[in-house]
Structure formats: C-alpha cells, structure tokens
Amino acid sequence: MKKLFNLLLLIALPILGYAQSGNIQGVITDENGLTIPGSTVAIQSIKKGTVTDFNGKYTLVNIPEGNYIITVEYLGYADTTKDVVVKANETVTLNFALNSEDTNLDEVLISGFGLGGQSRALNTQKNKQNITNIVSTDQVGKFPDANIGDAIKRIPGITMQMDQGEARNVIVRGLSPQLNSVTLNGSRIPSAESDNRNVQMDLIPSDMIQTIEVNKAVTPDMDADALGGSINLITKTSPQGFRLSASAGSGINFISDKRILNGSFLVGDRSANDKFGWVVAASINDNDFGSHNVEAEWTDEFEYNAGDEDNLVGVDVNPYANVFEIREYQVQRIRRSFSANFDYKLDENNTIFFKSIYNWRDDRENRFVLEHGILDGEDIELGDFEVVNGNLTMFPAEAKRETKAGIDNNRNQNTRLEDQRMQNYSLGGDHLFGDVQLDWMASFSKASEERLNERYIVYESEYSVIFNNNEDKPLYTPVAGEGNYEDFEFGELTEENQYTEEKDINLFVNAQIPLSIIDGNEGFLKVGAKTRIKNKYTDNDYSEFSDITGSLDLLGNVPTRNYSNSDFLAGSQYQTGNFASPEFIGNLNLYDTAIFEGEDLPEEYITGNFDVNENVYAGYAMLTQNISNKFSILAGLRLEHTSIESEGYELEFDTEGDVSGINTVKDKNSYTNILPGVHLKYDITDNTILRFAWTNTLARANYVDLVPYREISNEDEEIYIGNSELKPTTSMNFDIMAEHYFKSVGIISGGLFYKDIKDFVYTFQYEDENGYEVYQPLNGDDASVLGAEFSFQRRLEFLPGFAKNFSVYLNYTYLTSSTDGIRNEDGEERVDLDLPQTSPNMYNASLGYAAKKFSLRLSTNYSDSYIDEIGGNAFEDRYYDEQFFLDFNANIALSNNLSMYVNLNNITNQPLRYYQGAKGRTMQMEYYEKRLTIGLKYDLFKK
Numbered sequence: 001m002k003k004l005f006n007l008l009l010l011i012a013l014p015i016l017g018y019a020q021s022g023n024i025q026g027v028i029t030d031e032n033g034l035t036i037p038g039s040t041v042a043i044q045s046i047k048k049g050t051v052t053d054f055n056g057k058y059t060l061v062n063i064p065e066g067n068y069i070i071t072v073e074y075l076g077y078a079d080t081t082k083d084v085v086v087k088a089n090e091t092v093t094l095n096f097a098l099n100s101e102d103t104n105l106d107e108v109l110i111s112g113f114g115l116g117g118q119s120r121a122l123n124t125q126k127n128k129q130n131i132t133n134i135v136s137t138d139q140v141g142k143f144p145d146a147n148i149g150d151a152i153k154r155i156p157g158i159t160m161q162m163d164q165g166e167a168r169n170v171i172v173r174g175l176s177p178q179l180n181s182v183t184l185n186g187s188r189i190p191s192a193e194s195d196n197r198n199v200q201m202d203l204i205p206s207d208m209i210q211t212i213e214v215n216k217a218v219t220p221d222m223d224a225d226a227l228g229g230s231i232n233l234i235t236k237t238s239p240q241g242f243r244l245s246a247s248a249g250s251g252i253n254f255i256s257d258k259r260i261l262n263g264s265f266l267v268g269d270r271s272a273n274d275k276f277g278w279v280v281a282a283s284i285n286d287n288d289f290g291s292h293n294v295e296a297e298w299t300d301e302f303e304y305n306a307g308d309e310d311n312l313v314g315v316d317v318n319p320y321a322n323v324f325e326i327r328e329y330q331v332q333r334i335r336r337s338f339s340a341n342f343d344y345k346l347d348e349n350n351t352i353f354f355k356s357i358y359n360w361r362d363d364r365e366n367r368f369v370l371e372h373g374i375l376d377g378e379d380i381e382l383g384d385f386e387v388v389n390g391n392l393t394m395f396p397a398e399a400k401r402e403t404k405a406g407i408d409n410n411r412n413q414n415t416r417l418e419d420q421r422m423q424n425y426s427l428g429g430d431h432l433f434g435d436v437q438l439d440w441m442a443s444f445s446k447a448s449e450e451r452l453n454e455r456y457i458v459y460e461s462e463y464s465v466i467f468n469n470n471e472d473k474p475l476y477t478p479v480a481g482e483g484n485y486e487d488f489e490f491g492e493l494t495e496e497n498q499y500t501e502e503k504d505i506n507l508f509v510n511a512q513i514p515l516s517i518i519d520g521n522e523g524f525l526k527v528g529a530k531t532r533i534k535n536k537y538t539d540n541d542y543s544e545f546s547d548i549t550g551s552l553d554l555l556g557n558v559p560t561r562n563y564s565n566s567d568f569l570a571g572s573q574y575q576t577g578n579f580a581s582p583e584f585i586g587n588l589n590l591y592d593t594a595i596f597e598g599e600d601l602p603e604e605y606i607t608g609n610f611d612v613n614e615n616v617y618a619g620y621a622m623l624t625q626n627i628s629n630k631f632s633i634l635a636g637l638r639l640e641h642t643s644i645e646s647e648g649y650e651l652e653f654d655t656e657g658d659v660s661g662i663n664t665v666k667d668k669n670s671y672t673n674i675l676p677g678v679h680l681k682y683d684i685t686d687n688t689i690l691r692f693a694w695t696n697t698l699a700r701a702n703y704v705d706l707v708p709y710r711e712i713s714n715e716d717e718e719i720y721i722g723n724s725e726l727k728p729t730t731s732m733n734f735d736i737m738a739e740h741y742f743k744s745v746g747i748i749s750g751g752l753f754y755k756d757i758k759d760f761v762y763t764f765q766y767e768d769e770n771g772y773e774v775y776q777p778l779n780g781d782d783a784s785v786l787g788a789e790f791s792f793q794r795r796l797e798f799l800p801g802f803a804k805n806f807s808v809y810l811n812y813t814y815l816t817s818s819t820d821g822i823r824n825e826d827g828e829e830r831v832d833l834d835l836p837q838t839s840p841n842m843y844n845a846s847l848g849y850a851a852k853k854f855s856l857r858l859s860t861n862y863s864d865s866y867i868d869e870i871g872g873n874a875f876e877d878r879y880y881d882e883q884f885f886l887d888f889n890a891n892i893a894l895s896n897n898l899s900m901y902v903n904l905n906n907i908t909n910q911p912l913r914y915y916q917g918a919k920g921r922t923m924q925m926e927y928y929e930k931r932l933t934i935g936l937k938y939d940l941f942k943k
Contacts, residue, residue: 020088021062021064021065021088022063022086022087022088022089022090022091022092023060023092023432024070024091024093025057025091026093026094027052027056027095027240028052028072028095028097028098029095029096029097031099033242034941035052036052036120037053037056037120038052038075038121038123038124039056039072039073039074039123040073041071041072044071045069046063046064047520047626048522051127054124054211054213054234059432059437061432061437062435065086065087066085067084070082070083072096075119075745082094082096089434091348091432120136121134121136122741122746125747126689126739129624129632130219131679131735131737131751132214133213133214133216133791134212136210136211147167147203147205147335148206148208149166149168149169149201149202149204150167150202151209151212152167152170152214152231153844154859156789156791156811156842156844157173157216157787157813158172158214158842160863161177164291164331164333164928165289165912165928168198168200168202169199169200170201170231171839172229172231173753173785173815174785174839175227175755175785176228176836177199177837179228179729180228180230180231181223181226182199182201182230182231183223183232184233184235184424184445185232185233185235185355186441187504188223189422189445189447190422190502190503191447192421192447193449193500194449194538194540194608194703194704195704196702196703196704200420200422203335204337205283205335205359207283208283208337208339208359209236210237211233212234213232213234214229214230214231215231216229216735216753217677217693217733217735218230218677218697219622219677220620220621220638221510221526221620221622221636223530224638224673224696225699226697227697227729227731235339235357236266236268236281238269238277238342238343239269239941240277241941242269242940243267243268243269243939243941244267244938244940245267245939245940246264246266247264247901247937247938248262248263248936249261249936250935251932251933251935253290254929255291255292255929256290256330260286261284261285261286262285262933263283264283266279267279267280276343278341280339280340280341281337281340282337282338282339283335284335285334286334286335287331287334287335288332291327291331291928292328292329292565292926292927293326293327293570293924293926294326294473294574294924294925295325295327296321296325296474297916298321298322298917298921299322300317300319300875302317302377303315304377304382304384304385305377305378317392318392320469321467322374323371323373323374324373324474324476325369325371326369326574326575327368327369327576327926328565329365329367330365330367331363331365332363333361333362333364334361334362337359338357339357339358341353341356342354349431350431351429351430351431352429353426353428353429353430354425354427355424355425355426356423356424357423358421359423360421361420362418363418363420364413364417365415366415366582367404367416368401368402368403368404368576369400369401369402370401370576372397372476375398375462379396392467393469394465394479395464396462396464397462397463397465398460398461399462399463399488400459401459401460401485401579402459403457403579403580403582404454404456405455405456405457405582406454406582406586407453407586408583412452412586414583414586414587415582418449418450419450419451420447420450421446421448422445422446422447424443424445426441427443428440429441437512437513438509438511439510440508440509440510441507443504443506444503445504446501446503449498451496454496454497454498455493455585455588455590457552457580457585458491458492458493459485459491459554459555459580460489461488463483464479465477466479472920473570473571473573474922475574486556487554487556488555489553489555490547490554492544493545493547493596494545495542496540497540497541498538498540499538499540500536500538502535502537504532505533506532508528509528509529509530510526511527511528512524513526513527515623518625518626518627521625521627521628521629522625522626523626525621525622526636528619529617529619529620530616530618531616531617532615532616534613535611535612536703537610537611538609538611539609540605540608542602542604543590543600544598545590545596545597547595548595548596555580558580559580560578560580560581561578562578563577570925603653606649606662607649607651607720608704609648610704611646611647611648612646612647612707613646614642614643615642615644617643618638618640620637620638622634622635629683630682631681633678634678634681636676637674637675638674638676639672639673640672640673641671642673642700643668644724645666645667646668646703646724647664648666648707648708648709649662649663649665650663650664650709651709651710651711651712652712653712653715655714656715657713660714665709665710666708669706669724671727673698673728675695676694677693677694677695677696678694679691679692679695680692687740687741689739689741690736690738690739691739692737693734694734695732695735696732699731700729704722705761705777706724707724708721708724710722717771719768720774720775721776722777723776723777723778726778727779729758729759729761729779730758731757731758732756733753733755733756734753735751735752735754736753737750742794745795747791747792748791750791751788752787753787753788754787756782759780759781760780760782760819761779762781762822763776763777763778764776764778781819781821781822782821783818783819784817784818785815785816785838786816787813787816788813789811789812790811790812791811791812792808793809793810793811794807794808802851805850805851807849808848809844809848809859810846812841812842813843815842816840817834817835818833818834818835819835824872824873833870834866834867836866836867837867837868839880840864840866841862841863841864842863843860844859844861845859845860846858846859853892854890855890855891856888857888859886859888860884860886861885861887862882862885863882864882865915867879868914874917876916878914878916879914879915879916879917879919881919883910885905885906885910886907887903887904887905887907888903888907889901889903891937897939898936898937898938900934900936902934903931903933904931905933909928910928911925911928912925912928
C-alpha cells in the first residue's frame with residue numbers, strides 16, 4: 001500500500017508543477033445545516049460536473065483559470081447558482097445552503113425536519129453510476145422498525161429470516177445471507193455466529209444509521225464477495241451546525257403483557273472556524289417478550305417388533321409426526337449502541353476522520369420444551385399401536401420435559417444469556433494532490449457471541465399417546481391416566497459454554513485521476529488496493545452431571561412451575577404443563593463433588609471448535625467516461641487473492657460408540673479471482689434513466705465447511721468431514737433497469753436481472769469403499785436466478801383537496817431459479833429444484849397520509865414460501881413459509897421541534913412457520929403477537 005501511495009504522489013507532482021488549473025470543493029447543506037448527498041454540481045460552460053457524497057461534499061478538479069457559474073441541482077428543488085473565480089494551483093471552497101422555501105414540498109410534512117430524507121436518498125440513487133437502492137434514516141423513520149434488519153426488508157428484492165419476531169438474516173435477490181456482504185461505512189461487518197458468515201442485522205438499531213445503500217450491481221472498487229448484493233450502512237455524520245436530537249418511549253408486548261423501553265439521543269456541531277466537526281449518538285431498547293412454538297418432524301415409515309430385535313415388520317402408514325414438541329420462550333432482549341464520529345479539516349485539500357460504533361445486545365432466554373418422540377421399532381410390539389385407514393392414531397412415545405436456564409448472578413439472572421457484540425473503529429482521510437483525489441481508511445472490527453453457564457435439565461417418561469393426524473396442527477395427547485408430570489424421571493443435567501469471535505482488519509487506498517479518452521467529455525481513472533485480514537475462532541465446551549444424592553430423581557420432588565397458557569397463540573389445545581423452575585436450576589452448585597459428578601463430553605462440541613485465518617488482497621482499476629452529455633460508461637477489473645489457514649479437530653468413535661481418539665488437523669488453501677465489470681447509464685431525459693450492468697461476483701464458503709474436521713462413527717458407519725479445498729462460489733450477473741424520478745420526489749422503476757452461478761457449495765452424500773456413509777461439502781453444482789423488480793413511490797400531490805396529502809410506497813420482486821447436480825440419498829439427480837432461499841414473490845406496500853401537524857402510515861411486507869433446506873428426498877425438504885406483516889404508525893407534531901409517535905407492529909400476528917415437503921405439513925409454527933410503542937421525539941437545529 002505504501003508503494004501505491006508513493007506511485008500516486010509521483011503522478012500528482014507533475015500535475016502540481018505544470019498545470020494552469022485549480023480545484024473547487026465545498027459542502028451542500030439544507031437550511032438546518034444538515035448535509036445533502038446526491039446533489040448534482042456542474043459547470044455547464046466546460047462540461048464539468050460531480051455529485052456530492054454521503055457527507056454532502058463535492059470536489060471539482062482540473063478547472064482552468066477563469067470565472068465560472070456553478071449550478072447545484074437537487075430533485076424537487078429549484079436550481080441554485082453561484083459565481084466562482086478559479087486560480088491556478090489553488091483550491092476554492094464554495095459551500096451551498098439550499099432552502100426549501102421556493103417549493104411546496106414541505107407543505108405536507110411535519111415541520112422541523114427540513115428537506116425530506118428520502119429526497120436525499122433518491123437524489124443519490126439517481127446520480128449513482130451503478131444499480132442501487134438507497135433509503136435514508138428519515139424514510140426508515142416512517143416505518144415502525146426498531147432494528148436495521150426490519151428496515152432493510154422494505155427495500156425491493158430483499159427478504160429477511162426472522163428470529164424471535166425480529167428480522168435477523170438478510171436475503172438479497174433470493175441469495176442466502178452468507179452470499180451477501182454487509183459493510184459499515186465501507187468496512188466489512190464481521191459475523192458473531194460460529195458456523196456461517198451471516199451478519200446479525202437485529203444487532204444494530206435503526207436510529208443509529210443515517211443511510212442504507214444496497215448495491216445490487218457492484219463496481220470494481222467494492223468488495224467482490226457480494227454474490228447477491230452489497231449492503232452498506234452509513235452512520236450519522238457531523239452536521240454543519242449544532243444539532244440535538246432525542247427520543248424516549250415505552251410500550252407493551254401483548255404476548256407477555258410486559259413493557260418495552262426505548263430511548264436515543266444525538267448531538268453534534270462544528271467549530272467556529274469550520275475545521276472540526278463531531279457527532280455523538282446513543283440508543284437503547286429493552287424488550288421483554290417471548291414466543292409460543294409448536295414443532296414436528298414427519299416420516300412415512302413405521303416398524304414394530306414381531307418377536308425379537310432382528311424381526312422388525314414394516315407397516316404402510318400415511319405421513320405422521322414421529323417427533324412433536326410444544327415450546328414456551330420467555331425472552332428479554334436489551335440492545336445498546338453508541339457511536340462517535342469526528343472529522344478535522346487540516347486545510348482546504350486535506351481532511352481526516354474517525355468513525356466508531358459499538359453495539360451490545362443481551363439476550364436472556366428461558367425455554368420450556370415438552371417433547372414426544374415415537375419409540376424405536378424394536379421397543380414397539382403388536383398391540384402397542386393402532387392404525388386406522390392408514391393413519392397411525394396411537395403408539396408409545398418417549399416424553400421429555402426440558403428447561404433451559406442459567407446460573408443465578410446479576411448478568412445471567414437464571415436465564416441463558418447470549419452476550420453478542422459488534423464494534424467498528426475506522427480512521428481515514430480525503431486528500432487532494434493537484435488533480436489527484438486520494439482517500440484511505442484503516443479499520444478494525446470485531447463481532448463476538450458468548451454464552452456462559454447455559455444449563456439444561458431434562459426429565460423423561462414413557463407412555464402411550466394419541467395422535468390427531470392433523471398435518472397443519474399436529475398434536476400428541478397422553479392416553480387417559482398417563483403422562484403425570486410428577487412421575488417423570490431424571491434424564492440429564494448439562495452445562496455448556498460457547499464463545500465465538502470474528503476479527504477484521506481492513507486497509508484500503510483509492511486514487512481518482514482525471515482521464516478522458518473522448519475529447520470534450522469528462523472521464524476519470526480510479527485505482528486502488530485493499531487488504532482484509534480476518535480471523536474466525538470458536539471455543540466451546542460441554543459437561544454432563546449426574547446426581548449422587550438422588551434428590552433429583554423425580555420431577556415431582558423438585559420445585560416446578562406450570563407454564564400452561566389458555567391463550568397459547570398456536571391454539572389453546574397446546575398446553576406445556578410443569579417444568580423444573582429456572583431459579584432452582586440456577587442455584588444448583590454443579591461443582592460440589594458431594595452432590596454432583598461431572599464429565600466433560602468432547603464428542604458434543606470438539607468438531608465445532610476451530611480457528612480460521614482468511615486474508616484477502618485486492619486491487620482494481622476502473623475508468624468512468626462520459627460518451628456524451630447523456631451516456632456514460634464505467635468499466636473496470638478487480639483482482640482478489642484469498643489465502644486461508646484453518647485448524648480443526650478429528651474425532652473418532654469405536655464400534656461401541658465411545659470416543660477412541662481426538663486429534664488436531666490443519667490445512668491451507670489459496671485462490672485468485674479475476675472479476676471484470678461494465679456499467680452503462682443513459683439519461684433519456686433529466687429524470688429518466690436507463691441502466692445496464694455486467695458484473696462478476698463471488699461468495700466464500702462458510703467457515704465450518706472450510707475447516708478440515710473429521711468425525712468418524714464406527715458404530716453408525718458414518719463419516720462427516722470438512723473441506724478446506726473448497727473454491728468460492730462465483731456468479732456472472734446481468735442487470736437492466738429503467739428509472740423515472742418525479743420532481744415532487746418519487747420514483748417509478750422496473751428491471752430484470754439474471755445470475756449464472758458456478759461452484760455452488762452443497763453437502764454431498766456417498767458411500768466409501770468400506771461401506772460408510774460419507775457427508776462432505778463439495779463444489780460442482782450450478783444454479784441460476786432470473787428475476788424482475790418493480791418500484792413505485794410518490795406523494796399524490798396531483799390529486800385535489802386533502803387527497804394530495806396521501807403518498808404511496810410500493811415495490812415487488814419476482815424470482816425464478818434452478819439448480820443442477822443436486823442428488824438425493826440414492827445418488828439420483830433431482831430435477832426442478834429451486835435454489836434454496838429464493839422466495840419467488842416479495843412485495844412491500846404502504847399508504848401514508850401527511851398533513852402539517854400529523855402523519856399516518858399503514859405498511860405491509862410479504863415474502864413467499866421457499867425451500868430452505870434440501871433433504872435426502874422431496875419428502876424431507878424443509879420450506880420457509882410465506883409471511884405477511886401489517887404495521888401501523890403515526891406521528892403528531894406538538895411543536896416545531898417536538899413530536900409524538902405511535903407504532904403498532906405485527907397486527908397480523910404473523911408466525912414464523914416451516915413446513916416439510918407439503919405446504920400443509922407443519923414443521924414449526926412460532927407466534928409473537930403484536931407490539932405497541934408510544935414515545936416522543938425532539939429535534940433542534942441551529943446553524
């Protein structure tokens with residue numbers, strides 16, 4: 001990187017010495033001192049122009065000496081002009097403050113917020129060379145979304161996987177979460193989960209983010225590991241004047257009738273000499289809720305013992321739930337975030353900045369599971385079961401009552417505490433050396449997840465159950481007189497500790513140099529280099545404890561609590577009953593050898609422990625050239641070299657199922673990818689744009705797949721192995737998009753996209769020479785995705801009377817996909833199989849009404865069902881069911897600076913649902929109920 005920096009200086013010095021030209025730079029703000037990204041800044045007389053960045057800054061270089069008129073254009077506002085005198089080898093600072101008084105844009109907005117945030121976003125999107133969707137924090141604020149994941153799901157082509165009713169993992173254009181990249185101010189966000197690359201979007205509060213930028217067609221200066229797309233989250237930047245913003249609110253979760261607390265503040269300013277700017281923000285959300293859950297596993301095979309273990313008889317039966325669970329979750333989730341950003345202008349040509357954010361979430365959970373599973377066929381005899389018209393209606397089952405808890409201290413509070421954190425610190429600079437614009441950044445990021453002293457206690461029993469044979473609402477009911485909880489016998493008591501961390505060090509430098517290959521039309525060359533040093537590490541342990549005293553022998557002998565609930569959201573027929581209380585489990589002294597005997601069980605965790613180093617070295621060059629005043633092209637090439645070192649464990653079981661050996665295994669791998677790209681942009685009119693992109697992207701395999709672990713079971717004759725030689729999945733992408741921007745701030749757009757995917761990673765099952773079943777992730781499968789997108793948003797100002805205050809927000813995405821080479825358990829290739837996690841239909845729709853003193857919005861979000869996990873055959877495939885969310889929010893202006901908000905989320909009580917094979921066959925249905933929050937927001941601006 002140092003060599004590149006010196007090279008760029010060598011390029012710049014001749015320009016500094018001989019050029020008879022100067023530069024112009026400045027910042028565009030609104031009347032409140034908030035910066036305006038996406039403004040067009042142009043000198044029409046010499047066909048020079050640029051666009052303000054996300055900090056509202058612009059730079060025009062290589063301007064010949066003379067007098068000029070600079071014009072600033074901003075969608076929805078009148079053009080603004082200023083005169084400027086340019087002198088050789090000097091940089092002139094020329095700032096603009098746009099004023100909305102010349103338009104009627106604000107006549108239906110709550111006062112006190114100046115230029116609409118979505119106007120900023122649409123201007124930025126309009127002036128981008130590549131295909132993007134940009135959403136501002138103000139637009140996010142129009143929806144009742146507490147975390148950034150829930151906000152992102154409003155963007156076209158994006159759906160989210162949920163966790164406890166909150167959006168967690170992002171799917172872009174049907175591609176799995178690990179196939180997309182998420183960055184913070186351009187720096188990659190690490191993942192806190194152990195076995196994948198998913199970024200936990202519910203970890204980041206929405207009110208800490210200024211802008212969401214979704215790049216669906218990446219340019220060569222962006223990380224290439226964005227097969228579905230790249231999401232860049234931009235934190236708050238320092239204002240051009242004093243700003244104070246704060247909010248506070250409370251509410252209720254209807255599932256638990258417990259409170260919600262939330263609050264945030266932001267304060268920022270600039271020094272009197274305009275050199276130093278700062279902004280500090282913090283946010284907290286304390287949510288006490290839970291979920292009601294029913295789960296089932298299905299089979300169409302049934303056997304019974306006709307006399308001895310070797311004489312099992314099969315019976316033809318209809319599909320039935322061989323495992324059935326009722327689950328009650330009690331959850332407290334506390335999300336905290338703190339951000340501090342600073343910038344300092346050394347002189348007119350040099351600025352340095354520091355950005356930071358620290359997110360910390362405590363997730364406390366108690367879980368109570370009543371599980372039933374049919375006994376093995378060898379334990380079932382004729383007369384123990386009943387089959388009526390092919391339906392298995394009664395059979396013996398093993399029942400378990402499991403409590404999940406934690407130790408009794410101030411942090412765990414008798415719950416399983418998941419301590420998840422993400423932090424990012426960045427130092428960078430923007431510099432101007434003659435005609436050369438240079439920027440650089442060094443950042444450190446870390447994500448971690450720690451779960452200490454997580455305890456489970458299980459009580460077991462066996463009795464006969466009646467199965468209702470309802471695939472949609474499966475239910476086991478004990479035969480009359482059986483299933484008394486007090487008779488459940490002690491099964492197991494365990495404690496485990498889990499720790500995962502991922503560290504990222506990012507270093508990059510970019511240089512932009514004026515270079516035109518067509519006389520009279522502007523162009524520039526941009527080159528850069530980047531290094532990303534990553535480490536992923538997991539360290540888990542697991543111990544089982546036996547009770548020496550016998551005091552735990554029966555569930556009826558220990559403190560219990562009844563968790564049955566007549567308002568159980570899946571249906572009143574699902575009643576969990578009594579479980580050992582969390583307080584009892586949390587106070588057990590498991591390490592008192594007079595009471596308990598503990599045993600470390602490495603077979604439960606050792607192959608999940610690993611250490612992976614992944615270093616990526618990248619360089620690129622790209623040329624942007626205006627062919628005419630309407631047509632421009634961006635073409636470039638990115639080179640990425642990846643080096644991986646991984647360490648894991650080999651675990652072997654003997655023929656009796658006991659551990660016979662544990663060894664450390666290591667391996668190395670490296671590969672290089674050459675990734676060209678072309679982006680075309682044609683301005684049919686000033687506000688109508690046609691775009692085309694040809695890009696090449698990749699996705700690296702999950703960490704757990706890259707580890708050379710090996711688990712050999714000589715008892716079950718099965719082998720599970722990792723694959724450190726996996727190549728990255730690559731995709732050649734084609735996009736075409738047409739956009740029309742309304743002067744009243746809105747957009748209608750539509751487009752098509754296609755992805756040709758190679759080396760898709762899948763788990764291959766085969767039989768080795770010894771007859772063992774082997775499971776290993778391999779490359780080799782191909783897949784394709786074809787999709788269409790449509791988006792429309794506009795205030796209906798052309799309607800008469802009060803109707804002009806309505807606004808519409810609508811987007812729809814259609815996907816179709818296919819895969820080649822996926823084989824079933826018999827080795828036969830499966831046909832007509834969709835790419836996992838590609839939802840064929842997705843849409844957002846919202847109707848808003850805004851008057852001067854209040855605004856209302858009703859919003860919907862829908863994603864179609866899709867295959868989530870491929871099984872050994874079609875019957876075993878797992879599907880993520882369709883989701884339809886309905887939310888309402890209102891804002892009322894109490895003064896120019898103070899407003900009140902009301903949010904009602906999940907009006908439809910939409911469950912998280914999985915089904916197996918057929919849509920009506922429930923695997924999981926988890927309900928969360930509605931949430932209501934009410935609060936106040938305060939915003940003060942002072943230039």
